[in-house]
Amino acid sequence: MAQVLEFKLPDLGEGLTEAEIVRWLVEVGDVVAVDQPVVEVETAKAMVEVPCPYGGVVTARFGEEGTELPVGAPLLTVAVGEASEPAAEGESGGSGNVLVGYGTGAPPARRRRIRPTPSAPRPDGAAAPSAPAPHSVIVPAxxxxxxxxxxxxxxxxxxxxxxxxxxxxxxxxxxxxxxxxxxxxxxxxxxxxxxxxxxxxxxxxxxxxxxxxxxxxxxxxxxxxxxxxxAQSPAAAGTRIPLKGVRGAVADKLSRSRREIPDATCWVDADATELMRARTAMNAAAGPKVSLLALLARICTAALARYPELNSTVDMEAREIVRLDRVHLGFAAQTERGLVVPVVRDAHARDAESLTAEFARLTEAARAGTLTPGELTGGTFTLNNYGVFGVDGSTPIVNHPEAAMLGVGRIVPKPWVHEGELAVRQVVQLSLTFDHRVCDGGTAGGFLRYVADCVEQPAVLLRTL
Structure with missing residues (x-):
């Protein structure tokens, strides 16, 4: 005899309380296996495929695509037959696998209770159905x-x-x-x-x-x-776009940064000709190619070793500045779903080739919408390459709760005085936005000047390798 089990939206971790259904991966009547992904949801952190801990036939889905559900709300029901009972029977059933902070664990000890709905006449004279149609959420009267x-x-x-x-x-x-x-x-x-x-x-x-x-x-x-x-005034009329999902999370974080962090920005122009030549020479040799972003990241980690004040966070409750021992480097990535900041763990311990590979992996995951919450949190310093948008400079907002962000503009040919003569060189504008609570302008200027020196003369980096 088949048993109907209800699968609810699990706890997705990171303090998330709700998720939006992006795409159903199964239809009513489909046969699903244990731990088969059944729905793709979007949280304030990332897109996640949710696997079902039961194997059987899908009998109902709750919520259409675009619907927001709280954690614990029903997602779907599965009819588990005799062949599938060993995987779901008793209180020790379930696959036991874990998805971003939840375990499939045991199914509920009691079966799902379906509240009977009294029939009522419809306009055409027919009796209203007593059970909800699949794909719909049961709404109490x-x-x-x-x-x-x-x-x-x-x-x-x-x-x-x-x-x-x-x-x-x-x-x-x-x-x-x-x-x-x-x-x-x-x-x-x-x-x-x-x-x-x-x-x-x-x-x-x-x-x-x-x-x-x-x-x-x-x-x-x-x-x-x-x-x-x-009645709305003409100025208030227009299209309303909900701030939810990743876009909503970014809005909340940037608003908090503006409220809490007294930021300041300094910038400098640098001659990046030698850095570009060094990269060309590296990639001409055998081995994996090295990206410009990876070289800039390597320069960042070397600068943070000299100026650790900028790899820190502020604990206002304790009134303390917390200097961090490891550099988890975030980098801004623009996707169809908005701006995200993946994090390269332990960037200070990676060489240029390792950084290149990790940047490529995280960028691809960001574009595919498959970044996990863990890959989007925990950064200690951010590198923002806004030059890819064809702009020279910017004053970005610090990525709360970090203390600083290095901005890199486009690298373009410009007239430049080189060795006492006017020449055409590859010039880039660098900017540093920093939390003025963690350091003064001297420290911020020293950090930015060191970064510029490494860009202009990559051999400076040899001192820290």
Missing amino acids: VAERAERPADGPVPVISPLVRRLAREYGVDLRRLSGSGPDGLILRADVEGAFRAGTAPGRTAKTPAPTVPAGPTAAFAASAASASAPAP
């Missing part, structure tokens, strides 16, 4: 939950949901959340707002009649609970 008390906390998935409710004029106490135990999600607030401000509706136009049933009851509740939004 308002009648099944008493109205929230006038005081006390309202369970919401995140502070963002409360802010959206305030902006949209939605009363959270009148909503019935679609998350676990009535947790109110962003989709609930946005749905209530849309129901109250649909095209053609005004404050004097009554809401349309909706049929009975859980989803309809929620829509009716949301429509009645949402006060009409104030």
Whole structure:
């Protein structure tokens, strides 16, 4: 006899509480094996393929692509037959594998309880189905939950949901959340707002009649609970793009950096002709090719060894500057999903060839959207090669909680005084944005000058090799 097991969105680690469904990898009716990836989700850190700990037939999916689900919300149900029972029976079943901070572990001791839904007549006279259709999320009817008390906390998935409710004029106490135990999600607030401000509706136009049933009851509740939004001025009209996923995480981090870090920027022009020649000579020899970014990273780690103040972070609660012993070098990478900063671990212990290979691996993973949360966190210093966008200079925002970022502009032929004569040389502008709490301008200037000296005369690096 088949047993229906429910697989819920697991804890994805790094303090993440929700994820957006990007792409389903299975359909209802498909046969899945233990630990087979069934859905691709996007968190605030990365794209992750989620494997299912059960083997069997998919009987239902919960949430369409683009839907945000909280950790612990149902993802799908799987009918496990007799042949698959040994992998899922008892409390010691499951594959035991781990995905970014969660173990598949044991299946729930109790089976999934399906709440019966009373049938109600539809407009065509037919009886409404008593079970939810696959691909849809079960939304509790308002009648099944008493109205929230006038005081006390309202369970919401995140502070963002409360802010959206305030902006949209939605009363959270009148909503019935679609998350676990009535947790109110962003989709609930946005749905209530849309129901109250649909095209053609005004404050004097009554809401349309909706049929009975859980989803309809929620829509009716949301429509009645949402006060009409104030008319927007022409300046406020336009396309609204949600700040979520990676884009939202970047926005939060940059905003925090601007609030907390008193940054300053210094810059210098450098003659990169000799560095370009040195790279050409390296790549003419046998062996793997060396990238320019890897040479700049090697120069960075050598400079940080001389100026360790810039490889640090600030603990304001303890009122201490924490100097870090290892250099985990982040580098800015632009992708279709926005700006990400992969991290090269222990960059100070790598040579140019090793750095080249790691940069290539992480860049490819960033473009494919397969970077793990661990590959996007823990950086101590960032290298920003904005020259790839065809610009000479920039004053970037420090990647919180780091203390500094080196910016590299494009390398272009320019007139330059070389050995007392005017010549055309390959010139680059370097900038250093730093946290003024960790050092003064003398230290920052010394770091940047050393980097420029290594760019102009790569032989300077021989002192530290």
